[in-house]
Each structure stands twice: as C-alpha cells, then as structure tokens.
Amino acid sequence: MHSHDHGPANATRAFAWVTLINLAYTVLEAGYGFATHSLALLSDALHNFGDVLGLGLAWGAAVLARRAPTERHTYGWRRATLLSPLANALILVGFSGALGWEAIRRFGAPPQIPGVPVMVVAGLGIAVNLGAAWLLRDGHDHDLNRRGAFLHLVADAAVSLAAVLAGAGILAFGWNWLDPLTALLVGIVIAVGAFALLRDAFDASMDAVPRNLDRDLVQGFLLEQAGVVSVHHMHIWSLGAGEIAMTAHMVRNDDGDHDAFIDRLAHALDERFGINHPTLQIERGGACEHDRHDRAPHAH
Template sequence: MHAHHGHDHVHGGTRAFAAVTLINLAYTALEAGYGFATNSLALLSDALHNLGDVLGLGLAWAAAALARRAPTERHTYGWRRATLLSPLANALLLVGFSGALAWEALRRFGAPPQIPALPVMAVAAVGIAVNLGAAWLVRDGHAHDLNRRGAFLHLVADAAVSLAAVLAGAGMWWLGWSWLDPATALLVGAVIAVGAFGLLRESFDAAMDAVPPAIDRREVEAFLAAQPGVSAVHHLHIWSLGAGEIAMTAHLVRDGSAGHDAFLDRLNHALDERFGINHPTLQVEFGTACEHDRHVRAPHGHRH
C-alpha cells in the first residue's frame, strides 16, 4: 500500500525566486560597473560572487518551476528531484568562483592599487540592503527545503560580504590601507568556500539518495518493528524525493491476522506525523513463503 498524507506542499515559490533573481541581476550589473570604473577588486569580487548567486538562483527558480510539473508515464515522480540537483550545481559554481577570487586577491597583494573608498562603501552598502531584502523573500520554508536553503544562505552570505566591503572602504578612506581591497576579496573567497562546502556535501548526499539528515534510520526501523503484529523489518530505504517530500519503502513481516488495510493506513499517518515521511510504501509479508525472510541481512547487502 502506498499513501502520502498531509502534504499541502507548495511546489515552487517561483515568484519569490523570480523576484530575487532579477533584483540580484540588476545589482550585480551596477556593482560590476562601479568595480571596473574604480578598479576595486573588492567590488568586482563581490559582483562575481553575486553573478554566481544569480546563476544559482536562476537554477533554483527553474528547479522550483520544474517541481510543479505533473508526473508522466516516464517520470512517474514528476520533476521534484530538480530541487535536489539545483543546490548541487549551485555549490559547484561557488567552489569555482571562490578559487578564482582567491587567486586574483593573492596576485594583487604585492602591489595593491589605490582605490577610491567612498564609491566602494556606497555600492557595498546598497548590496547589504539588496541581499537582506532578497533573503527575506525566500525565507519561508528554508529550514526544510534544500533548494530554498541554498538560495537563502547565498543571500545572507552576500550581505555579510557586502558589510566587509563597507568596512574595507572605511579602512582605505580613513587609514589609507590599500591592501584592504585584495584582503576583502580574499575574505569573500573564504566565505564562499566555507558556505559552499556544507551545501555541496548535503546536496550530494540528497542526490545520492542518502537518508535525510533530520531522520534517524534506526529510530524508524525500531518504530516499525514495534508495531502490533510485526515480527521483522527489512529492505528499509529512506530518501528525499524533493523539497519537503521524503519517501520510504519497507517490508514488514506480520502475522496473518485481518486488518492490514487499517494497520497500513494508521502507520502511514504515523510516519508522516512523527518523521515527516509522507511517501511511504509498505509491503506486508506473512513470513512463510518470502525469499527475503530466509536471508535477512544488514541494510547494506540484500539477497533476492
């Protein structure tokens, strides 16, 4: 029996992604223009970072739109998985950009150019407002939606980087420290790399059908084994289908008493309420003729 209860999931939030993408694209163009005009690596690096975010947000926007497509004969789950692949591509982009920024910043340390500080401060201050406002637009559900979380973390990190650029501009203006420009760019690269690593690891795990980090597989197995009439649990698999949707399959060895339909319906509701597993597929076996039951092994190796 396959059931999925309690998901009034909002696939998409495409309007929020669209607005955030367009706002960031406009600001990136503005920042890059001032960066070239003033020869400021701090502004150019932040603009490059923002360009990476625009690409990432564009991917998240497209993924949210794809996730709304209905299942087909070929894609029976629909396109929900796009919300897992988007953060993976997003993280890879960030890793590449961080390396490029660090290389250019180190090259400039030997002879940092003189940078007009006030334009750097003004443009970076606009960036703080833009990024915090954009993060506010995608804040809903980011704790449980990897796609939104990737966008949200990018935008908050951008605001912090813009703040660093403002402080660097202040240091150049008041103290004449021209080395703060490449130092800020190097800091940008570090911020990108640190943020990207966690997102890369989590999105890679999701793409490889790992058990979602919020779920303890052993706890789910113990919960299933404790159900009335259940004598064994095997072939338990838990993975993410997409934003806010968790699938599970399991074989339950249960005695031949009646009432399996009511048992499964109650268990499906319980899995959703307790663990957030809203796509459970449960197979009930009587344990007398099933090949699996004679060769129950650990989760990492099954005999069929």
C-alpha cells in the first residue's frame, strides 16, 4: 500500500519555541520602551505582539493538524494549517495599515527619538527574528502555515533593520523624519507580502489547485499511462501541512491488475508532483453519464 508522511512531529516544537522567543522579546522591548519613553520601541512592541498572536495561531494550527482522524473529521484537523495563514495574513494587513497611518501622521511633527536605545533593541530584534525564522526554514515553501509564520518573522527582521538604520541616521544627523519614512516603507513591504499570503491562503481554503501544480500537466501524465483513454472528475486541492489530495476517474480498457496499476500510479504522483493523497477510480468502456457534466481538457 502507498504510504505518506503526515508531517513532522517537531513542527509543533518549532512553533512553540518561535512563539515563546518572540513573546519574551516583545515583553523586553515594551519594557525598554516604557523606561526610555520611546514611542518607536513601544509601537514596534505592539506590532510584535500582534505577530506573537499570529505565531500562536500557527502553533495552534500545527497542534490541531496532529490530531487523529475521527468518524466526523475523517481527514483529521490538518486543514487548520490553511485557516491559520488566512488569519495571519489579515493580521499582517491590519498592522501594515496601522504602521503606514502612524508613519504618515508623524511626518508633520517627527518626535524626538533616542537613537542609541532604538539601535540596540532593534538590533537584538534582528537576531531574534532571523533566528526564529531559521527554526522554521524547513518546509516553508510547501507548507502554507509555516510560510505565514516565516514571512511574519522575516518582516519583523526588516522592521528591526529599518529601525536600526533610522536610529543611526537620527543619531548621526538628527534626521527625525527617518523614523516615519522607514516605517512607511516597511509597512508597504509587509502589505505586499501579506496580500500574496492572503491570496494563497484564500485559494487553499477554497480548494483551489496549488499554485506549484499544473492541472493540465497532471492530467496529461494520467493519460500517458498504459491503457488509459480518458480522464474525468479530476480534482486537486491542498489538505494543509504540505499534503495534497487528488481524485480522478480514469477510463482504462485493460484487463491487467488494476490494484497494482493504482499502487504504482499513486507512488508516481507522489514522487513527480507531490500528490500524496490520490484517490483513483478505474472505469471500463466508454465515457460515463456524468462525464459530460464535468468535462475537462483532454477528457474523452
């Protein structure tokens, strides 16, 4: 029988470490902001707290994804990893909007900001966020939940870098307008990334074909198999956590061993396309009655 990996157990451990590390840094940054009366540090701490909430959502989704299937939830709770990045993206969009609004408001009267404290604490933020992103580096390219958290951390590192540069400019030249300018630019960068994540998360929640797959290429591959004359009722969607499901009906005029054929094809779909939850139905003879209601390219 075809087997597949249902996600590494250390995923939840990585999310736990990342969430707790960022929460500790947020508390430190907020405390230092209050101590120095730095609005820049306090606003960044608020932004980081929102990110901690987003990372907490990703952590919770990773925990839920490990729950065993039940009679009611036959796929388990893996789709929680699709809902988490949707909420994560909305949080990012909201914070980038708030960051941009505050930056525009400050252009009129840039406040006096202590350059050295901002540079020191923001520099620590770069190390914390890049270190946390490194913990989530594996699998973020095909796991939307990890990708959402990874983007959060990289965006935070960019915010911290911008704060370091702004602090340096303020310290060296007294350019207080650098603070709102860098905040505005970083807000735009975050918003662009957030909208891309929001689009992908929405597509996944609507059972769209994953963007890294070409549906016609998969269908053409099925039609190349021995004895297959038609493919219909083919659907491809993400189950979350790097798992991709597919259903397909194949008309196959072949008296060979269909079980062995399906088993070989399931392995091939996994190796070639990463489709690790295929459900394949073999039909004999001409096209079925329902074929004309779900006709796809190349269908007979």
